[in-house]
Amino acid sequence: MSLTTTVRTSGDFRADHRYEYARAAFDERDFEAAADLARQVLELVPGFAAAHAMLGRSLAELGAREEAVAALRQALSLEPEDAMGVRLDLARLGALTPDEAMTDGYVRALFDDYAPKFDQHLTESLAYRGPELIAAALRRACSEQIRDDRFGQTLDLGCGTGLMAQELAGRCAAIEGVDLSPRMLEKADKTKLYDALHEGELVAFLSGRGTGEADLVVAADVFVYMAALDAVFREAHRVLKREGLFAFTVQTHEGEGYILGEDARYAHSETYLRGLAEHEGFTLVIFERVSTREDRGVPVPGFLMVLQR
Numbered sequence: 001m002s003l004t005t006t007v008r009t010s011g012d013f014r015a016d017h018r019y020e021y022a023r024a025a026f027d028e029r030d031f032e033a034a035a036d037l038a039r040q041v042l043e044l045v046p047g048f049a050a051a052h053a054m055l056g057r058s059l060a061e062l063g064a065r066e067e068a069v070a071a072l073r074q075a076l077s078l079e080p081e082d083a084m085g086v087r088l089d090l091a092r093l094g095a096l097t098p099d100e101a102m103t104d105g106y107v108r109a110l111f112d113d114y115a116p117k118f119d120q121h122l123t124e125s126l127a128y129r130g131p132e133l134i135a136a137a138l139r140r141a142c143s144e145q146i147r148d149d150r151f152g153q154t155l156d157l158g159c160g161t162g163l164m165a166q167e168l169a170g171r172c173a174a175i176e177g178v179d180l181s182p183r184m185l186e187k188a189d190k191t192k193l194y195d196a197l198h199e200g201e202l203v204a205f206l207s208g209r210g211t212g213e214a215d216l217v218v219a220a221d222v223f224v225y226m227a228a229l230d231a232v233f234r235e236a237h238r239v240l241k242r243e244g245l246f247a248f249t250v251q252t253h254e255g256e257g258y259i260l261g262e263d264a265r266y267a268h269s270e271t272y273l274r275g276l277a278e279h280e281g282f283t284l285v286i287f288e289r290v291s292t293r294e295d296r297g298v299p300v301p302g303f304l305m306v307l308q309r
Contacts (some may be wrong), residue, residue, distance in 0.1 A: 008050040008214070009195060010041065010044070010045040010048040010050075011045065011052070012044055012045050012216040013046040014044055014047060015041045015045045015051070015109045018037050018040050018041045018044075019037070019038070019041045019048070019050065019051055020143075021037050021052070022034045022037035022038045022041065022051070022054050022058075023054070025037060026057065026058060026253075029061075031058045031059075031061040031062050032056060032058075032062065032308075034057075035054075035055055035058035035059055035062065037054075037267070038051045038052075038054040038055035038058060039055060041054075042055065043121065047062070047076035048078075049074075049084070049218040050075070050084065051077045052071050052072070052074045052075035052078065053071075053072060053075040053086050053089075055071040056069070056070075056071030056072035056075060056086070056089065057072070057073075057089055058067045059071060060089065060092075060093060063159070063266075065093055068089075068093060069077075069090065069095045070095055071118055072086050072089050072090050072095075073090070073095075076090070077187050081103050081105030081106075082103045082106050083105050083106060083108070083109035084106070084109075085102075085106045085109075085110070087100060087101050087102065087103060087106065087164055088101050088102065088106070088260075088264050090114060091125050091260055092260075098227055098258070098259060098260040101227070101229045101230065101260050102225060102226075102227070102260075102264075102266075104180055104201055107180050107181075107225050108180040108181050108182075110181075111160070111180065111181035111183070111184050112182065112183040112184070113182050115161070115181060115183035115184050116183075116189055116195065117301075127293060128199040128221075128292060128293045129292055129293075130164075130166075130220040130221040130249045130292035130293070131163045131164040131166070131167040131220045131247065132165075132167055133290055133292060133304055134164065134167070134220055134248070134249060134304065135164075135167035135168055136219055136249050137247060137286050137304055137306050138168075138216075138245065138247055138306065139287075140286065141245065141247075141285045141286055141306045141308075144285070145285070147243075149171060150151075150171050150172070150173070151168075151171060151172045151173065151178075151245075152172070152173045152194075152214075152215035152216075152217040152241075153172075153173065153174050153175075153177040153213055153214045153216075154168065154172040154173075154174065154175040154176070154214065154215060154216040154217070154218065154260070155175075155176055155177075155178070155205075155206070155209070155214050155216070155217045155218070156175055156176065156177040156178070156194075156218050156219075157178060157202040157205075157217065157218065157219040157222050157232075157248075158179055158180075158185075158202060158219055158220070158221075158222030159177030159178060159179050159185075159194070159197070160180070160181075160184045160186050160187075160188065160224075161181060161184055161187040161188050161191075162177070162187065162188035162190075162191040162193055162194065164177075164220045165177065165188070165191060165193040165194055165220055166191060166193065168218070172216065173215075174195045175193065175194055175195060175196050176195055176197070177196075177197050177198070177213050178196065178197075178199075178200055178202050178205040179197075179199065179200040180200065180201060181197070182198075185197050187198055189235055192306075197229075202219075202222070202232065203231045203232055203235055206232070206235035206236060206238075206239055207235055209235075209239045210217065211238050211239065211241070211244070212238075212239070212240065212241045213239055213241070214239045214240050214241065214244055215240070215241060215244050215245070216240075216244060216245050216246075216247070217236045217239065217240060217244070217245070217246045217247070218246075218247050218248065219232075219247075219248035219249075220248070220249055220292075221249050221292055221293070222248070223248060223249075223250045223266065223269075224250065224251050224265035224266055224270065225265065225266065226266060227258055227260070227266055227267065227279065228258070229258075229272075229273075229276060230276060231265065233246075233276045233277065233279075233280045233282070234280055236280075237280045237281060237282060237309055240309040241309070242309060243308060243309060244306055244308070244309045245285070245306055245307065246306070246307040246308075246309070247281065247303055247305065247306045247307075248304075249290065249292050249303065249304050249305075250267070250268045250302055250303050250304055250305075251265055251266070251267040251268070251301065251302045252267050252268060252269060252270065252289075252301050252302050253267040253268075253269055253301075253302065254269070256269050256270055256271055256272065257269060257272050258272060263295060263300075268303075270287075270303065273287075273303065273305060274287070277305070277307050281309070282307035282308065282309065283307065283308040283309075284305070284307060284308075285307060285308050286304065286305065286306035286308040287303065287304075287305050287306075288304050289301065289302070289303060290302050290303065290304045292304075
């Protein structure tokens with residue numbers, strides 16, 4: 001169970017002070033102290049969602065599942081958009097299905113908070129190379145098909161700070177990005193590589209695009225924040241022109257379908273991805289095992305796919 005780093009206030013100085021002590025105790029794995037301090041905060045400010053979340057997470061670590069679920073549900077009722085990621089905790093406790101675990105509000109808050117240190121943390125701490133791998137795979141795909149390694153209209157799903165556009169610079173006639181996080185989009189805009197940037201959810205973004213308008217759709221490590229990918233595949237196929245390419249990376253697991261992993265990211269199986277591609281009428285161009293990042297120094301297993309309409 002993890003805590004968001006966004007500064008939260010109850011409006012009461014004493015309560016805020018105790019809440020910060022609770023956060024510190026939780027981080028030091030003193031969960032009994034964290035739970036006790038969270039209760040003290042709630043005596044002062046009963047409607048403070050963050051304290052309910054702290055209490056629930058601390059109780060979960062102490063093995064008090066039913067009490068933890070009750071506290072977490074109270075936090076969620078007070079903050080339905082779930083910027084704190086309480087649904088993830090409820091899913092881990094079996095109180096929600098994996099499909100219900102992640103909201104747009106959580107992803108937006110996560111990346112708004114992450115934006116200032118995003119590029120440096122990814123490339124230096126996590127050895128991230130998703131965009132680099134996708135760009136290289138597209139070169140190989142074009143070479144194998146004896147086609148020009150240049151693209152017309154390109155749509156960058158979950159564009160973040162613009163790392164994918166940097167890898168594709170000079171290879172796209174036009175590129176547009178979409179992301180939930182306004183702070184990430186601010187950084188993407190500074191690259192001066194995008195013809196347009198859109199704030200919003202990516203399936204809704206695709207649904208609003210014209211049929212057959214795109215030559216390339218890319219998604220670098222975006223689907224780890226999505227459970228079912230059926231709608232994405234369907235809309236990507238629709239917006240692509242004939243022989244257009246859909247390239248993306250995912251985390252994977254060895255079972256069936258998709259799961260919510262311990263790292264609070266979704267992992268999709270090979271059979272699930274192949275089945276979706278076939279169902280939507282894509283032709284498989286490249287399907288390979290890759291690792292786009294590390295977790296505590298260990299490569300995270302994943303797939304890279306390039307599909308053709």
